[in-house]
Every structure is written in C-alpha cells, then in structure tokens.
Amino acid sequence: MLVLRPVELTDLPQLQQLARDSLVGVTSLPDDSEHLRAKIAASCESFANPAQAQGPENYFFVLExxxxxxxxxxxEILATAGYKEPFYSLRNRHFTSASRELNIEHGVPALSLCHDLSGHTLxxxxxxxxxxTRTPFAELLSRARLLFIAAHAQRFSDAVITEIVGYSDDNGHSPFWEALGKHFFDLPYAEAERLCGLQSRTFLAELMPQYPIYVPMLPQSAQDCIGRIHPDGQEAFDILEREGFETNSYIDLFDAGPTLYARTANIRSIAQSQMAVAQQRTLIDARGRYLLSNDELQGFRAIIAELDYQPGQPLTLTPSMCVALNVTAGSPIRLIAL
Incomplete structure (x- = not known):
C-alpha cells in the first residue's frame, strides 16, 4: 500500500535519490546530503512543534x-513564505504611459521584482x-497536503500559493534565464536553481534589476516563456487547478513559470472534505475511490482507498487500511472523493 507520511531521518538515502531524479527548477529538493539532512531535521521539528499559530515551519512529506x-x-508545505527573508517573485503587470499633446495612451507589460507573496503558505x-505520473497516487501526494492544512488550519495562512516549474529544454536551457538572469549572474540556469536550493533565492534576487523590465524588449523566445509550464510540471498544475487554484500576475524570477493562488477556505479538498468515524471490517462493498487521512500531526497518514461511504454514517475500513492510517475503531477520519 502507498502511504503519505512525514519524512524521517532514515529516509535520507532514498530521498537523495529522489532529488537526483527531480526536475530542474524544483529548488526545494537539491541533490546534497547535508542540506537534505538539515531539511529533514527541520521538518521533524516542525511536526513536533505544538504551536497553535502560523510560523516558519516546513512540513516535508514522503510517499512510501x-x-x-x-x-x-x-x-512539502512551507507554512509562511518569506518568514525570515523576503520571498521574491516577478510581478507581471501593464505599465501605462500617456501623452496629452499627442492624445496617446499606451500600455506595455512590465516585470517588476517584488515580495508581495511573503506571508502566504507555500x-x-x-x-x-x-x-x-497521471495516476491517483499523484493526487495523494499533492492533495493530502491540503487535508493536513484542513486539519491544522491555525498553522497556515488564509491564502496558499505554489510556483510551477517554468519551461526549459532537455538540456536544462531556459530562454527566459538566458535573456534576463544570466546577464546579472553569468551562471547557467540549472546552476542558479541549484544554488537557490542550497542557500536561498534572496542573494540572487537582490542582484536582479530593481527597475521594471519591459517585456517587449526581451527576445521573443523569452517572452514566450512567461507563464509557460515545463511539460513535466503540467500534472502538478492540473491537480491544483482542479482544486480551485488560479494563475495570477506573478511569475518565477528565474524561469518565468506561473504562480498559482487560492484562498485557503475555497480550496476544494479543504472546503469539501468531510469527517467520519472509523469502524473496522474485513470486507467492504466498495462504491467509490477516496482520499483519506487521519487528523494527527506527527502521526499524520494519508492513503487512497475504495470505500462505501455514506455521509453521517461510520466509515468502514479494512484492517490494512487502519494500519496504514494508524487508526483504530472510533478514530476520526477526513476524506474526500477523488
């Protein structure tokens, strides 16, 4: 059975292999054992923290x-983007100029460095x-985080964002980076993303131009990257779009990938998830597929299961499901249909 749970220190060797296989641009998963060990330790501290308010915690989950x-x-869930340092993005908005004498008003899209999204859950x-990929287990890996937020809402912001990896080719070449970022750092795109993963984006962002960058002045290949998703990032985008996330005027400052945004209370898996009390039986007359979790903190578990669920009635689980969720008869279960 596949189970989503909090990461543990013993996961480090396998986690590093996942990091090696991850997409360039997933900066929070660098292929560096010491950095990953520190991330795991920080996550363990976050899950152990009895805090009842939003803070700097980072919750790292693995699918096993x-x-x-x-x-x-x-x-992962970062409870507060920009808690210790600004969370930088590029804001993509029109800059309007006008001439009374010529009776001309003209709008030009411009990119501006900002940290407007600091404070949101990421x-x-x-x-x-x-x-x-493209199986229900991708839904489990992504959406179970939302059930965790629903169970511990006081730890998170009233708005949630995520950055989708932008376009780069099979050789890790990003036209947007080549047209913009490389002029300020003289680094390949993949190396810049690696440094961000090992340190932070702040030291690079602070070297970016502080004045608006007029989009028409960029090469067409770079303009075409604005808001464009890497093919391998499409599934992550699609899952969250179905959850009610929407693109906004912010993009990643390195590869121009889109940022998704949603009010926490409006996210489907949070707003529509239901609670039931577990009961155990050997056989289930399954009538639908559900994503379900317990409401624990350190002991959080989530799985996908075929169930016969009737609102207001006890939820029948098999012994193996109870073991996977670390629950017993009478335990509260949070669930939502896939």
Missing amino acids: DTEQQQLLGCS LRGFHIDAAL
Missing part, C-alpha cells in the same frame, strides 16, 4: 510503498516517480 519500503515521491517540492 510500505510493502517494498521504497519512497516514490515527496512534497506548496512546494512536489516530485513523484515517473511510473506513478
């Missing part, structure tokens, strides 16, 4: 095949084994 004891994916670090 419990029979094979193999990690097949990972994802979903990041989504990576899943290639064999599981």
Whole structure:
C-alpha cells in the first residue's frame, strides 16, 4: 500500500535519490546530503512543534510503498513564505504611459521584482516517480497536503500559493534565464536553481534589476516563456487547478513559470472534505475511490482507498487500511472523493 507520511531521518538515502531524479527548477529538493539532512531535521521539528499559530515551519512529506519500503515521491508545505527573508517573485503587470499633446495612451507589460507573496503558505517540492505520473497516487501526494492544512488550519495562512516549474529544454536551457538572469549572474540556469536550493533565492534576487523590465524588449523566445509550464510540471498544475487554484500576475524570477493562488477556505479538498468515524471490517462493498487521512500531526497518514461511504454514517475500513492510517475503531477520519 502507498502511504503519505512525514519524512524521517532514515529516509535520507532514498530521498537523495529522489532529488537526483527531480526536475530542474524544483529548488526545494537539491541533490546534497547535508542540506537534505538539515531539511529533514527541520521538518521533524516542525511536526513536533505544538504551536497553535502560523510560523516558519516546513512540513516535508514522503510517499512510501510500505510493502517494498521504497519512497516514490515527496512534497512539502512551507507554512509562511518569506518568514525570515523576503520571498521574491516577478510581478507581471501593464505599465501605462500617456501623452496629452499627442492624445496617446499606451500600455506595455512590465516585470517588476517584488515580495508581495511573503506571508502566504507555500506548496512546494512536489516530485513523484515517473511510473506513478497521471495516476491517483499523484493526487495523494499533492492533495493530502491540503487535508493536513484542513486539519491544522491555525498553522497556515488564509491564502496558499505554489510556483510551477517554468519551461526549459532537455538540456536544462531556459530562454527566459538566458535573456534576463544570466546577464546579472553569468551562471547557467540549472546552476542558479541549484544554488537557490542550497542557500536561498534572496542573494540572487537582490542582484536582479530593481527597475521594471519591459517585456517587449526581451527576445521573443523569452517572452514566450512567461507563464509557460515545463511539460513535466503540467500534472502538478492540473491537480491544483482542479482544486480551485488560479494563475495570477506573478511569475518565477528565474524561469518565468506561473504562480498559482487560492484562498485557503475555497480550496476544494479543504472546503469539501468531510469527517467520519472509523469502524473496522474485513470486507467492504466498495462504491467509490477516496482520499483519506487521519487528523494527527506527527502521526499524520494519508492513503487512497475504495470505500462505501455514506455521509453521517461510520466509515468502514479494512484492517490494512487502519494500519496504514494508524487508526483504530472510533478514530476520526477526513476524506474526500477523488
């Protein structure tokens, strides 16, 4: 059975392999054992923290095949983007100029460095084994984070964002980076993303131009990248779009990938998830597929299961489902149909 759970220190070797296989641009998953060890330790502290308010915590989840004891994916929630340092983005908005004498008014799209999104909760670090793409387990890896937010709402912002990896070719070449960022850092795109993963984007962002960048002055190849999704990032985008996330006027400052935004209370898996009380039986007359989780903190677990769920009635689970969720008869279960 595949189970989503909080990361543990013993996961480091397998987690580093996931990092090696992850998409360039997933900066929160660098291939560096010491950095990953520190991330795991920080996540363990976050799950152990009894805080009842939003703070700097980072919650790191892994998707495990419990029979094979193999990690097949990972994802994260950063409770507060920009808690310790600004969370930089590029704001893409029209700049309007006018001439009374000539009776001309003209709008030009311009990119401006900003940290408007600081303070929002950030979903990041989504990576899943290639064999599981476009399967319900990708939904588990992404959406179970939302059930965790629903269970511990006081720890998170009233708005959630995520950055989708922007376009780069098979060789890791980003036309947007080549046209803009490379002029300020003289680094290949992949190396810039790696440095951001190991340190932070702040030291690079602070070297970016502080004045608006007029989009028509960029090469067409770079303009075409604005808001464009890397093909391997499309699934992450599609899942969250179905959850009610929408693109806005912000893009990633390195590859121009889109930023998705949603009010926390309006996210489908948060607004429409339901609570039921577990009961255990050996056989289930399954009538639908559901994403379900317990409401624990350190002991959080989530799975996908075929169930017969009737609102207001106890939720029947098999013994193996109860073990996977670490629950017993009478335990509260949060669920939503896939």
